Structure formats: structure tokens, C-alpha cells
Amino acid sequence: MARSSMQxxxxxxxxxxxxxxxxxxxPLSITELILMLSENGISAERKSIYHxxxxxxxxxxxxxNRREKPAGYYVASRDFELPELKLxxxxxxxxxxxxxxxxxxxxxxLEDLTSKSEAVQLQRQVFVLNRNKTVNENIYYNVxxxxxxxxQNVKIRFQxxxxxxxxxxxxxxxxxxxxxxxxxxxxxxxxxxxxxxxxVGKAIKHYRVDKMVNLDMMxxxxxxxxxxxxxxxxxxxxxxxxxxGGEEEEIRLRCKNDLAGVMIDRFGKDVxxxxxxVDSFAVTVKVHVSQQxxxxxxxxxxxxxxxxxxxxxxxxxxxxxxxxxCYK
Numbered sequence: 001m002a003r004s005s006m007q008x009x010x011x012x013x014x015x016x017x018x019x020x021x022x023x024x025x026x027p028l029s030i031t032e033l034i035l036m037l038s039e040n041g042i043s044a045e046r047k048s049i050y051h052x053x054x055x056x057x058x059x060x061x062x063x064x065n066r067r068e069k070p071a072g073y074y075v076a077s078r079d080f081e082l083p084e085l086k087l088x089x090x091x092x093x094x095x096x097x098x099x100x101x102x103x104x105x106x107x108x109x110l111e112d113l114t115s116k117s118e119a120v121q122l123q124r125q126v127f128v129l130n131r132n133k134t135v136n137e138n139i140y141y142n143v144x145x146x147x148x149x150x151x152q153n154v155k156i157r158f159q160x161x162x163x164x165x166x167x168x169x170x171x172x173x174x175x176x177x178x179x180x181x182x183x184x185x186x187x188x189x190x191x192x193x194x195x196x197x198x199x200v201g202k203a204i205k206h207y208r209v210d211k212m213v214n215l216d217m218m219x220x221x222x223x224x225x226x227x228x229x230x231x232x233x234x235x236x237x238x239x240x241x242x243x244x245g246g247e248e249e250e251i252r253l254r255c256k257n258d259l260a261g262v263m264i265d266r267f268g269k270d271v272x273x274x275x276x277x278v279d280s281f282a283v284t285v286k287v288h289v290s291q292q293x294x295x296x297x298x299x300x301x302x303x304x305x306x307x308x309x310x311x312x313x314x315x316x317x318x319x320x321x322x323x324x325x326c327y328k
Contacts, residue, residue: 089107197223
């Protein structure tokens, strides 16, 4: 191998060795670096190693020389700090829409962003690691295609499945394809959703990305631009409980004062809260009335009640009666 090629390989091997094996508590000495190079068929003097260190520093790698024991050279800072990587690993493990296989692959890639000794700390046993995960391995590709369709202003088509009692995947609508204009992607209720315009129902609808199969981009341009010109994704997520649809209603709730934080967390800081007595307040919000909304409301017990509209009050009464009927 020519001398110039050997020199290029030498500095690359030094860089890889420092990035893979060193941190503040695990430095490498010049002797160890010379031994590593020798094992790769390259002889080197201490002076040339010092020069390579300076070149790597000029290149932007933060290499420090630790004087106290254990002494040696190490990479002092990286693109991601260890606490940041731990946070990302936890997020990957917690995400239900990422399959177990993809979770392991992502975590292995995150481990490559730090030293091998610190990577051990990323092999964390988060309590939710064994939670239910999606089984659709194509979700990565679905997300990518949806993003591409949005950027290219085209529709997508896909089949949509649901689970049967026999734990089998069954295509909805007898396998007919959905043709939707995608406008946004959101992570809500621990799942990934695509929000788009349905030309058949002439309405904004949302679909779980992990339940989409055989997804493809179409050549036809998207529809629904007028609706999405004034679309507020945050407000939409606040009104749709558990991402279950329902008819939108403006309702008024009367709540005990200690529920103020609950209402702000659910509907945002801009929600209008109006005191009506010493210990209670009224709040008017728009929600998609569904069983999930009633479930959320029921969990608040006697600290919240619907004051209007009368139609929603009646729906809630019917819901309670139907549930109570299961126990008679």
C-alpha cells in the first residue's frame, strides 16, 4: 500500500478507535493506539500520532488529553450527550407504533453514537418495554410515503385492517382501497395517525398508520385544501378524545375548582374558564362527542357535569344506562 494511502488509513483508524472506545473515564494511551495500528499492519511513531490528534481536532473532533489516572486521550463531547441518548432510547421503547424488531434496530444505531462503555448504559430496562407493540413492519415505509405524498401534493391509496376475535387481521370494507388526500401526520394517544381529506365523506378524517397496508402514492392531486387552510392540528387533537371520531359539539361543563389544571392540560392554556361560584367554574369547549369523551368525563366523577347542550346530556345519560344495563 502506498505511503499516502497508509497515512489516510492510519488517521481514520485512530478516529474510529477514539469514537468507539473512549470517554472521560475510558481514555486510550498513545501506546495503546500504536498497538492497535500495528495489529492493522501499520507502524507508527508517537510523534506522528500527536500530529494526527491535531488534525482530528482541526477537523472538529473534541479530543482531550487526560493527565490523571486513568491517563490518555478521549473524545470529550459528541453530537448527542449520554442523557439525551437515554431519553431517545426510552422514547423508542415506549412508542407503541414501533415494532419490537425496529425498536431493537433503532436502539443499536443509537448505541453507535457514543462509546462502547457508555452504550452499555443505553441497554435500559424501561418498565414499559414489554407493552403491546404494533405488528406492522411497514410503518416506517408508510410514514415515508405519506410525507412524500404531502410534499408532492398527491393522494395516497391503502387498505385498512382491524383485529377479529380470533386475533386475525381483517381488511375493512372487504378489502376495498381507501383513497385519501394526506395533509398531516401526528403522534397522539401513543399511536401515529395520518390526517387527511376523505372525498367520499367530504370531511377531515384520521387513520392509524400502523393499520395501513399496501399503501401507495397516486398521481392525482390532493383535495381538501380549503378545509386544511384553516385547520388547527393542536385544536383537532384536543377535541378528538383517544383519536376516536364523533360529531363535533360545543358544550359547557361546570367543574370544581381543582379541575382547572385538568381542563388546561386537555384543552390548552387559552381555554376560557369563567368562575360561577366560590368553588366552581364553567368552561365552554368544542369536542367530538364519543364514548371515549364520555369515559374521560366519567373519570372526573362528581367534580364535572355537562350543562349544555341538552342533547349531549341525554347522550351521556343513555351511555350510563347502557353500561349499567350490563351489570343488571
